[in-house]
Amino acid sequence: MALGERNRGLGSVVWLALFATAPSEADDGGLTVLSWGGAYERAQQAALFTPYTDATGTRIEVAQYDGGLEGVRRAVTEGEVPWDLIDMTRSEAMAACAEGLLEPLSPALLAPAPDGTPPEEDFLPDSFGRCAITHSIFATVVAYRRDAFPGTRPDSIGDLFDRQRFPGPRALQRTPAVNLEWALLSYRVPHEELYDLLSTRRGLDLALARLDELDEIRWWEAGDTPPQLLAEGEVVMASGYNGRFFDAMVNRGVPIDIIWDGQVQEHETWVIPHGAPNPEAARDFLRFATTTERLADLSRHIPYGPARRSAAVRVTTHPDSGVDMRLHIPTHPLNAERALAKDEAWYARTLERIHDYFRAWLAKREEQ
Numbered sequence: 001m002a003l004g005e006r007n008r009g010l011g012s013v014v015w016l017a018l019f020a021t022a023p024s025e026a027d028d029g030g031l032t033v034l035s036w037g038g039a040y041e042r043a044q045q046a047a048l049f050t051p052y053t054d055a056t057g058t059r060i061e062v063a064q065y066d067g068g069l070e071g072v073r074r075a076v077t078e079g080e081v082p083w084d085l086i087d088m089t090r091s092e093a094m095a096a097c098a099e100g101l102l103e104p105l106s107p108a109l110l111a112p113a114p115d116g117t118p119p120e121e122d123f124l125p126d127s128f129g130r131c132a133i134t135h136s137i138f139a140t141v142v143a144y145r146r147d148a149f150p151g152t153r154p155d156s157i158g159d160l161f162d163r164q165r166f167p168g169p170r171a172l173q174r175t176p177a178v179n180l181e182w183a184l185l186s187y188r189v190p191h192e193e194l195y196d197l198l199s200t201r202r203g204l205d206l207a208l209a210r211l212d213e214l215d216e217i218r219w220w221e222a223g224d225t226p227p228q229l230l231a232e233g234e235v236v237m238a239s240g241y242n243g244r245f246f247d248a249m250v251n252r253g254v255p256i257d258i259i260w261d262g263q264v265q266e267h268e269t270w271v272i273p274h275g276a277p278n279p280e281a282a283r284d285f286l287r288f289a290t291t292t293e294r295l296a297d298l299s300r301h302i303p304y305g306p307a308r309r310s311a312a313v314r315v316t317t318h319p320d321s322g323v324d325m326r327l328h329i330p331t332h333p334l335n336a337e338r339a340l341a342k343d344e345a346w347y348a349r350t351l352e353r354i355h356d357y358f359r360a361w362l363a364k365r366e367e368q
Helices: 012-027 038-056 070-078 090-098 157-161 179-185 191-198 201-212 225-231 242-252 279-289 292-301 344-367
Strands: 031-035 060-064 085-089 133-145 170-173 217-220 237-241 256-271
Touching (some): 038 060, 170 225, 191 201
Parallel strands (some): 031 060, 170 217
């Protein structure tokens, strides 16, 4: 997900490029999917896009973005939507749906499990929204360089803010989400009280005060940036997506470990933007991509938890390295013991207000 602020949406150059490529794909019956790039897109190509093309002959063009609703909002408003399907976090999908930016989706379009279990029983709770269908559970976590701390190593989310025991620069996503939660967790605020406290000015000020204690922060936007910063030794700790860190550790040999304490789990969904060029073809792909077999295969390529129970029990080893992927999935019991489920409904309701507050704090910090 280039440095800069994630929720400002697509840059003008990328925006124009997407519009330039989309018409040819729509004209030849292909699909244009908006996704996140990097290791995640490579996993999608192997587990979803290439198999779908092989099965149907439909070519899939993939465009990349870093999240945010500005680009989607602009496209829908101007009636120039270049994508048929978007891979979107659930909190942003809920906000986009409320704005009328997305098409409604029904679980009736999904395939049953191999044993005939209907989707409503096979998918995890809260997987179906009015305009979105969850396909995976990912986590934002903290990773650190092992060689930066040869003695005692960090093992709790509070260690992210402990500069005395664990000195060195950090990399954090340029967004309030997750950073605010971790800041309050470092005060030992109980999980069940976090979002009530963040709904108050006092809670936001407490969280931002904790973040202000970190004097060396590299802000990131693109999902492949934190593993790269760790690999190059520019930071000693970084927030990021567990799948990107897995790719760096296993496929590139970067000497890092993940702190699972305080991981923030979130649903990743498929949505169809209002005015998509090929909405029925998009629904056909969505049905294919959310089958038990496809979701299990996706989790074998990148360790995100499949949204279907029937898929979770079929996750085995990484196709290239042979690593047991079950141990690297955020929903595995050993990893999820101290996990926090992101309150996506809270973010959908407060998205603009919280981001405005965070931007004001960040601007003041950067002036100092």
